[in-house]
Each structure stands twice: as C-alpha cells, then as structure tokens.
Amino acid sequence: MQTMTSQQALMAALRRAMAADERVFFIGEGVATKNPELLAAFGAERVRNTPLAEASIVGCAVGAAAMGLRPVVDLLYSPFLMLAMDALVNSAGKLGALSGGQFEFPMVVLAQTGAGWAIGGQHNHNLEALFAHVSGLQVLMPSTPSDTAGLLTGALSQPLPSLLFSDIGLAHAPGDVNGDELLLPGCAAVRRRGDALTLVGYGKTVGHCLTAALTLQAEGVEAEVIDLRSLKPLDTATVLTSVRKTGRLLCVTEASGLCGLAAELCAVVAEEAFADLKAAPQRLTGPDAPALASWPLEQAAVPQPEQIAARARALMNTQPLNV
Known part of the structure; x- marks a missing residue:
C-alpha cells in the first residue's frame, strides 16, 4: 500500500x-x-x-x-x-x-x-x-x-x-x-451508507457530498453517497438499489445540468423506481456558462457542501409523492 x-x-x-x-x-x-x-x-x-x-x-x-x-x-x-x-x-x-x-x-x-x-x-x-x-x-x-x-x-x-x-x-x-488495481468500467461505488436520501456525484462532487453527509448526520439525517466513477457505461443498478431504499435522490455535478448525467439519472429513477419515491428526484449542477479565470468565481460555479446540505434538507422536507 x-x-x-x-x-x-x-x-x-x-x-x-x-x-x-x-x-x-x-x-x-x-x-x-x-x-x-x-x-x-x-x-x-x-x-x-x-x-x-x-x-x-x-x-x-x-x-x-x-x-x-x-x-x-x-x-x-x-x-x-x-x-x-x-x-x-x-x-x-x-x-x-x-x-x-x-x-x-x-x-x-x-x-x-x-x-x-x-x-x-x-x-x-x-x-x-x-x-x-x-x-x-x-x-x-x-x-x-x-x-x-x-x-x-x-x-x-x-x-x-x-x-x-x-x-x-x-x-x-x-x-x-495498492499497486494492482483493476476496475472495469460500469461499476459505481457506495462511499457512505445511509437510509434517508441518496446523494450521487463523480469527481470532486463526491467529496463535497461526503462532507455534506457529515453535516446532515449531525442533524439526524443519514445520507447514502454514491460515486459513479464510470459515466458510460453507467451503473444505474447501484443508484436504483439505493433510491429504492431511501426514496429520495439528489444528483450533484459540476457540469451544466442541461442534458447532463444528473438529468439522465433523475429520468432513470423516475422511470424505474417511481413507486419507491418519497419526493421528486432533484439535481444540483454547475451553470451553463464558461469557466472563469478567477478562483472565487470558479468555486462559486461548483456545488459546494453547504449547498448540497441545504438542498438535501429541502428534499427531506418535501411531502411524500402520492403514488
């Protein structure tokens, strides 16, 4: 190691x-x-x-x-x-x-x-x-x-x-x-177990989701965090298993939301696990705008842990869907 x-x-x-x-x-x-x-x-x-x-x-x-x-x-x-x-x-x-x-x-x-x-x-x-x-x-x-x-x-x-x-x-x-890793594309990782809601990200948003999950834990909310790792092929099975357990989904990406991976996962969950949802799937994404060569403005364009936690709280407070 x-x-x-x-x-x-x-x-x-x-x-x-x-x-x-x-x-x-x-x-x-x-x-x-x-x-x-x-x-x-x-x-x-x-x-x-x-x-x-x-x-x-x-x-x-x-x-x-x-x-x-x-x-x-x-x-x-x-x-x-x-x-x-x-x-x-x-x-x-x-x-x-x-x-x-x-x-x-x-x-x-x-x-x-x-x-x-x-x-x-x-x-x-x-x-x-x-x-x-x-x-x-x-x-x-x-x-x-x-x-x-x-x-x-x-x-x-x-x-x-x-x-x-x-x-x-x-x-x-x-x-x-380890020095001998072999990871075939198409396999997501569950980075944290929880039963209240599912947070999904990739790249740096995974760490932001984990930080937000710790904040939520202190408030009595246990969030499950999934790291996609592979965007194509996309491991929808792992996401669906989690959402069927938690009933809530928040997809977090740095990329723009328009026609993005977050939109795809929200659609898949709505199609495949609608009966298990307690709230509509949501996404928190970056803006549809060029990146700026300014550290504060660049960071403002990336969903941060406090924003993720705030959106998760709102999702938890949403009234259950009438299925």
Missing part, C-alpha cells in the same frame, strides 16, 4: 501496463519531457512527445489501435478534445460497429477537467456528458487515486476506446493505492 496523488497513481498504472504489454505506448504533448522515468524505461518509440496538433495525435492513435496496438494519449485539457472530434467520434467511436466488428480500438485518451486551478474557459470545461452521447465510447471520471489507476488498467484490458477524465481539483489529493 502506497500513498499517491491521482497523477502519480495514473503514471504508476501506465508503467505497469507498458511493462506487461509491449503493445501499450504513450503519446501526447510533452509526455516524454514530463515523464523521464517512462522514457528511460521504455524508450522514445513507446513514449513520444507530439506537436501541438490534437487532431493528428488522436488520428495517429486511432490508426494504431485499429492495427492492434494499445495507445494511451494525453491531450492535457478537456477543451482540446474538440480539436480531435472526427477521430474520436466518427472513427474510434463508430468504426467498430460499422465494420461489423472487424476493427477494435483499445485506446485511452486522458484529459483534465473541472475547477481547481482557475485556468479559465480555454482549459476548463466539463464535457463528459457530450461524450456519453457518442456510441462506442466509454467515459470515466474517478474521484480517488486508487480508482484512477484501476480504471486506466481496466480500460486498457478492453477492446473499446475510453476517455479518462481527471478532475483538476483532485490532482494533488493523496490516497491509498
């Missing part, structure tokens, strides 16, 4: 994957410069700096994956994914199905997202729900170093393209890492 940050855990998992499988290689903007130990261990053919040309980087990786290699691509920040949409969406996402299974794309694209460094809208944009709409892509966003390592390992073990988003606000948060 070691204590690592999410970035350290990610690189440790990548090193293990590269040592175990010579098909795995690492490319991106500055990856060799920033990871000299990987360069020394595996050489310039498998750890390559690239030009600042995202469409070309991902296009190269998609072609390599189609030919049987397992590329890991670092595009740095999530808005840069927009420059590689054709390769990600029309090739990696679709060609497996359009070719009748003749091609597979076992590749992982890394990108940082979310508030925490006040780097503005040029580098900060929570786009995860956009990619959940793309058939063929897996979308992952862990909240702990251990899950970061496990999801990278799990994604590389599958024949599907994955986007692994790292929450910038958690980049230097330490956590315990």
Whole structure:
C-alpha cells in the first residue's frame, strides 16, 4: 500500500501496463519531457512527445489501435478534445460497429477537467456528458487515486476506446493505492451508507457530498453517497438499489445540468423506481456558462457542501409523492 496523488497513481498504472504489454505506448504533448522515468524505461518509440496538433495525435492513435496496438494519449485539457472530434467520434467511436466488428480500438485518451486551478474557459470545461452521447465510447471520471489507476488498467484490458477524465481539483489529493488495481468500467461505488436520501456525484462532487453527509448526520439525517466513477457505461443498478431504499435522490455535478448525467439519472429513477419515491428526484449542477479565470468565481460555479446540505434538507422536507 502506497500513498499517491491521482497523477502519480495514473503514471504508476501506465508503467505497469507498458511493462506487461509491449503493445501499450504513450503519446501526447510533452509526455516524454514530463515523464523521464517512462522514457528511460521504455524508450522514445513507446513514449513520444507530439506537436501541438490534437487532431493528428488522436488520428495517429486511432490508426494504431485499429492495427492492434494499445495507445494511451494525453491531450492535457478537456477543451482540446474538440480539436480531435472526427477521430474520436466518427472513427474510434463508430468504426467498430460499422465494420461489423472487424476493427477494435483499445485506446485511452486522458484529459483534465473541472475547477481547481482557475485556468479559465480555454482549459476548463466539463464535457463528459457530450461524450456519453457518442456510441462506442466509454467515459470515466474517478474521484480517488486508487480508482484512477484501476480504471486506466481496466480500460486498457478492453477492446473499446475510453476517455479518462481527471478532475483538476483532485490532482494533488493523496490516497491509498495498492499497486494492482483493476476496475472495469460500469461499476459505481457506495462511499457512505445511509437510509434517508441518496446523494450521487463523480469527481470532486463526491467529496463535497461526503462532507455534506457529515453535516446532515449531525442533524439526524443519514445520507447514502454514491460515486459513479464510470459515466458510460453507467451503473444505474447501484443508484436504483439505493433510491429504492431511501426514496429520495439528489444528483450533484459540476457540469451544466442541461442534458447532463444528473438529468439522465433523475429520468432513470423516475422511470424505474417511481413507486419507491418519497419526493421528486432533484439535481444540483454547475451553470451553463464558461469557466472563469478567477478562483472565487470558479468555486462559486461548483456545488459546494453547504449547498448540497441545504438542498438535501429541502428534499427531506418535501411531502411524500402520492403514488
């Protein structure tokens, strides 16, 4: 057991994957410069700096994956994914199905997202729900170093393209890492047990939900907290099991609420567990606005623990539905 940050855990998992499988290689903007130990261990053919040309980087990786290699691509920040949409969406996402299974794309694209460094809208944009709409892509966003390592390992073990988003606000948060994690996409984690209401989040909102749950506990309200970890595939079974027990759901995301993961979960719960609800499912999300390069304004756009607790109190005070 070691204590690592999410970035350290990610690189440790990548090193293990590269040592175990010579098909795995690492490319991106500055990856060799920033990871000299990987360069020394595996050489310039498998750890390559690239030009600042995202469409070309991902296009190269998609072609390599189609030919049987397992590329890991670092595009740095999530808005840069927009420059590689054709390769990600029309090739990696679709060609497996359009070719009748003749091609597979076992590749992982890394990108940082979310508030925490006040780097503005040029580098900060929570786009995860956009990619959940793309058939063929897996979308992952862990909240702990251990899950970061496990999801990278799990994604590389599958024949599907994955986007692994790292929450910038958690980049230097330490956590315990075993060193042999394997976490297949599609499995949420129950971080805290409770029977009064269900709080669901991913990335940094998981920690905010846990903090809010402690506040609520002092008031006699036991909240269950679920960490999605995988946004596509989405573990609706774990959420439904919890909501059928608690009867109340509050989904918390930093991303905008419009057509987002919170809206999807509220819809699933309304469709599948309506008879068990004591109140209408609710969501607490970020605004539909660009991120600002100001620490106070950036933080104001992220649902904070006190806001979560306040919304949970209101949800607890809602009159039961007439089912």
